[in-house]
């Protein structure tokens with residue numbers, strides 16, 4: 457339906473029409489404004505009556521969609537995976553690269569707020585996207601100014617000599633909820649786990665009641681998380697982007713992956729993000745939830761409704777699909793598991809995993 461709406465509008469009004477629709481689709485609050493623009497367009501002689509009928513039909517569909525979105529979005533959403541950065545800073549940014557035409561512009565709470573308006577998103581956890589030590593502080597400073605950010609997962613290396621000192625420093629700010637380590641910044645969790653200093657660093661994270669996010673799963677990382685939770689069983693671990701990972705399909709590799717995942721499924725301190733769900737297949741992004749269902753079911757059946765959390769991976773997700781479109785698909789899948797389960801995935805489990813800080817009345821609390 458979205459592609460039909462977009463096509464219909466771009467055909468008649470050019471790209472700006474499609475952009476306008478995209479903006480409005482993300483927001484029920486903007487809808488009346490859209491509809492009033494629509495009526496002024498309607499009275500204009502520049503539009504043929506047939507075009508008007510199509511346009512109004514599209515508007516009715518949008519209005520209907522917005523209403524149904526409002527009904528289901530009465531479940532508040534904590535988005536557990538967004539990134540913040542600002543390429544205009546004098547020191548620049550390590551990511552995204554300048555040649556990334558989609559991502560290389562400020563990703564700040566204000567833009568996120570506008571983008572998610574009317575979608576039920578009441579808070580977000582920022583996840584590091586920079587290995588520069590002082591960027592932990594930069595994110596905390598940005599987050600301090602906007603209560604939509606309920607926590608941040610920073611970047612510190614547990615094997616480094618000054619790790620404990622830095623952990624203490626940032627942990628003084630209650631928005632600092634954990635660190636991320638895994639397949640990025642040239643790091644290797646499997647290798648680090650062999651080093652006593654790294655393990656004692658992770659123990660310090662657990663003792664501080666903070667969590668560890670892993671980055672970009674593959675079979676080796678899943679195996680490493682089993683060993684990590686053997687060594688530091690009281691550390692809460694959040695595996696990100698599992699839906700995006702293509703597990704081995706056969707042989708010993710498949711058997712090992714399945715055994716490791718099953719083992720993690722038994723460990724209540726291990727959480728998994730339902731993030732990076734949508735993917736491009738042969739140049740297009742399937743919009744039917746059934747395309748993604750087998751992979752999501754495998755994760756759901758392994759970890760269950762108490763251990764899964766929604767994350768958008770915004771703005772990285774813009775490479776694949778618009779925020780509202782991604783959320784709509786994930787919500788369709790999760791709501792299929794019942795309302796109680798959806799409440800857990802969209803906010804309750806994020807409190808258990810992150811112990812994030814409530815900063816606005818709209819942000820729900822466990823009874």
Ligand SMILES: [Zn+2]
Nearest residue numbers: 537539769772
């Ligand atoms: Zn990401």
